[in-house]
Amino acid sequence: xxxxxxxxxxxxxxxxxxxxxxxxxxxxxxxxxxxxxxxxxxxxxxxxxxxxxxxxxxxxxxxxxxxxxxxxxxxxxxxxxxxxxxxxxxxxxxxxxxxxxxxxxxxxxxxxxxxxxxxxxxxxxxxxxxxxxxxxxxxxxxxxxxxxxxxxxxxxxxxxxxxxxxxxxxxxxxxxxxxxxxxxxxxxxxxxxxxxxxxxxxxxxxxxxxxxxxxxxxxxxxxxxxxxxxxxxxxxxxxxxxxxxxxxxxxxxxxxxxxxxxxxxxxxxxx
Amino acid sequence: xxxxxxxxxxxxxxxxxxxxxxxxxxxxxxxxxxxxxxxxxxxxxxxxxxxxxxxxxxxxxxxxxxxxxxxxxxxxxxxxxxxxxxxxxxxxxxxxxxxxxxxxxxxxxxxxxxxxxxxxxxxxxxxxxxxxxxxxxxxxxxxxxxxxxxxxxxxxxxxxxxxxxxxxxxxxxxxxxxxxxxxxxxxxxxxxxxxxxxxxxxxxxxxxxxxxxxxxxxxxxxxxxxxxxxxxxxxxxxxxxxxxxxxxxxxxxxxxxxxxxxxxxxxxxxxxxxxxxxxxxxxxxxxxxxxxxxxxxxxxxxxxxxxxxxxxxxxxxxxxxxxxxxxxxxxxxxxxxxxxxxxxxxxxxxxxxxxxxxxxxxxxxxxxxxxxxxxxxxxxxx
Numbered sequence: 063x064x065x066x067x068x069x070x071x072x073x074x075x076x077x078x079x080x081x082x083x084x085x086x087x088x089x090x091x092x093x094x095x096x097x098x099x100x101x102x103x104x105x106x107x108x109x110x111x112x113x114x115x116x117x118x119x120x121x122x123x124x125x126x127x128x129x130x131x132x133x134x135x136x137x138x139x140x141x142x143x144x145x146x147x148x149x150x151x152x153x154x155x156x157x158x159x160x161x162x163x164x165x166x167x168x169x170x171x172x173x174x175x176x177x178x179x180x181x182x183x184x185x186x187x188x189x190x191x192x193x194x195x196x197x198x199x200x201x202x203x204x205x206x207x208x209x210x211x212x213x214x215x216x217x218x219x220x221x222x223x224x225x226x227x228x229x230x231x232x233x234x235x236x237x238x239x240x241x242x243x244x245x246x247x248x249x250x251x252x253x254x255x256x257x258x259x260x261x262x263x264x265x266x267x268x269x270x271x272x273x274x275x276x277x278x279x280x281x282x283x284x285x286x287x288x289x290x291x292x293x294x295x296x297x298x299x300x301x302x303x304x305x306x307x308x309x310x311x312x313x314x315x316x317x318x319x320x321x322x323x324x325x326x327x328x329x330x331x332x333x
Numbered sequence: 334x335x336x337x338x339x340x341x342x343x344x345x346x347x348x349x350x351x352x353x354x355x356x357x358x359x360x361x362x363x364x365x366x367x368x369x370x371x372x373x374x375x376x377x378x379x380x381x382x383x384x385x386x387x388x389x390x391x392x393x394x395x396x397x398x399x400x401x402x403x404x405x406x407x408x409x410x411x412x413x414x415x416x417x418x419x420x421x422x423x424x425x426x427x428x429x430x431x432x433x434x435x436x437x438x439x440x441x442x443x444x445x446x447x448x449x450x451x452x453x454x455x456x457x458x459x460x461x462x463x464x465x466x467x468x469x470x471x472x473x474x475x476x477x478x479x480x481x482x483x484x485x486x487x488x489x490x491x492x493x494x495x496x497x498x499x500x501x502x503x504x505x506x507x508x509x510x511x512x513x514x515x516x517x518x519x520x521x522x523x524x525x526x527x528x529x530x531x532x533x534x535x536x537x538x539x540x541x542x543x544x545x546x547x548x549x550x551x552x553x554x555x556x557x558x559x560x561x562x563x564x565x566x567x568x569x570x571x572x573x574x575x576x577x578x579x580x581x582x583x584x585x586x587x588x589x590x591x592x593x594x595x596x597x598x599x600x601x602x603x604x605x606x607x608x609x610x611x612x613x614x615x616x617x618x619x620x621x622x623x624x625x626x627x628x629x630x631x632x633x634x635x636x637x638x639x640x641x642x643x644x645x646x647x648x649x650x651x652x653x654x655x656x657x658x659x660x661x662x663x664x665x666x667x668x669x670x671x672x673x674x675x676x677x678x679x680x681x682x683x684x685x686x687x688x689x690x691x692x693x694x695x696x697x698x699x700x701x702x703x704x705x706x707x708x709x710x711x712x713x714x715x
Binding site for chain 1: 445448449451452466470474479561562563564568569571572573574575576577578579580581602603644646647648649650651652654656658661663674
């Protein structure tokens with residue numbers, strides 16, 4: 063037989079392995095940066111006027127000229143408060159690209175000044191929760207352990223115990239909390255954006271909210287010895303990776319072990 | 334190749350004298366092949382079985398010349414392979430030393446310490462076995478000769494002579510043991526084995542007591558307060574007042590009793606006006622929420638999915654779906670938690686609720702039906 067004889071599938075195997083390796087490397091390397099926003103200060107009435115102008119250009123198409131909403135398309139914004147506006151716009155969810163089951167986080171289109179203006183305008187329509195102050199979201203003195211208990215009891219069912227997020231019904235999903243700022247986490251609990259329930263200050267007290275925020279922020283800094291977090295969504299991905307990855311490895315190992323090598327004397331006299 | 338000789342089997346008195354190479358040496362008792370491990374087989378044949386035509390009773394194996402080459406064909410390549418294999422084994426040895434070293438270096442006094450310890454121990458041990466394996470495979474592939482052999486099948490049925498001999502021996506043994514002749518010995522022996530056979534069945538009792546009626550009810554009782562789980566504080570309807578709110582609640586006094594919570598955990602949901610489809614019946618009707626069991630549009634449902642008992646608490650404020658994350662059973666919270674998707678077959682049971690004299694949410698009674706998944710004695714009721 064020929065001097066260098068390879069298994070007919072060896073070429074495919076190499077390509078598959080290279081693809082897998084590329085995917086893993088990409089998943090490990092691609093870590094986007096964090097963007098946070100904080101409102102600036104202008105006189106209140108001028109801010110409301112500016113906000114109204116921005117609103118009529120950017121938001122009124124769906125939410126109506128006076129924020130009254132459009133049934134079946136966009137909810138009323140009367141009484142949602144500055145916290146809801148700040149959450150939706152600073153996470154880039156609003157203005158939305160298109161109506162859908164769930165708006166995902168993206169780069170904010172409004173700058174912090176514009177966000178503050180629109181927030182002031184919406185607040186002027188009917189009050190509602192205001193944007194939390196830096197002290198309210200401070201993690202100084204927060205009880206991280208208690209925050210974890212609360213997170214596990216009230217948040218983890220959707221957002222995963224590590225804030226990795228998860229799927230809901232009919233295309234909706236609970237987003238990962240990996241990029242949420244403390245202010246945004248506070249606002250989300252207070253206002254219940256999209257499918258999320260509301261956790262008002264008498265259900266989860268402001269101190270408890272700070273504990274939860276401290277847990278979310280601190281758990282993000284938990285190291286991943288070994289190098290792979292696998293999205294931190296728990297044993298399912300870990301098991302899948304172990305199963306598929308090790309299976310692939312073992313298939314290649316078996317091919318290598320059993321492949322004929324070039325020194326094989328060919329025997330044809332064995333019958 | 335260790336058994337690649339055509340020697341007779343030990344229980345083969347008839348043919349042992351004629352059919353094997355060992356029999357002809359005279360050094361060993363017939364029919365008992367003996368060989369020091371690590372020495373070449375005395376067998377001359379290259380085949381695993383004698384090359385005789387099937388069915389013939391006696392045949393001598395065909396003598397074949399030795400075919401295993403003493404040395405690899407390419408001595409230089411073999412020398413290289415030898416070095417590679419030795420290098421692999423050295424790496425494996427070093428990784429093994431690293432395993433022992435990491436046991437002492439990485440202490441496990443903190444969570445992160447345990448993570449690092451696990452990584453170091455697992456990695457070093459994995460490398461040890463991996464490089465031992467790689468070295469062994471290279472050794473086999475590059476240095477050892479490869480010879481294809483053909484192993485031939487033979488009928489599973491023993492020779493007629495063997496079978497007769499066996500039957501004869503068996504009958505002889507039975508006779509000699511007097512098992513048939515002495516019935517009292519036979520019967521007492523059989524009686525002695527009965528408890529041994531029964532014992533494992535008795536041990537099944539350790540699987541636990543039968544559940545009895547314990548699955549039919551939970552620890553909820555009349556007047557027991559609902560605690561906001563985590564903070565473990567009682568709840569006033571006025572505090573839980575934002576429509577779209579949802580929290581996990583547990584019975585007061587059982588907040589740390591996980592056995593009890595496995596059945597008694599609940600969620601309460603605050604609805605806006607006119608969102609819930611109520612019934613005025615004093616008992617659950619599929620598709621409706623019992624109005625008398627709610628307080629100010631606050632509804633309490635069991636958190637335990639009726640499919641296989643996962644915590645179903647993924648409440649979506651916009652669509653009022655309660656989703657179970659395990660198998661995607663979906664319940665409509667506005668309609669008595671009736672199943673609208675997934676494998677669950679029954680609605681989440683609703684906990685009867687009221688307020689006590691201090692204005693806190695309390696249970697009106699236990700659930701009126703068993704919570705959680707179906708079980709054998711549950712019956713078909715909904």
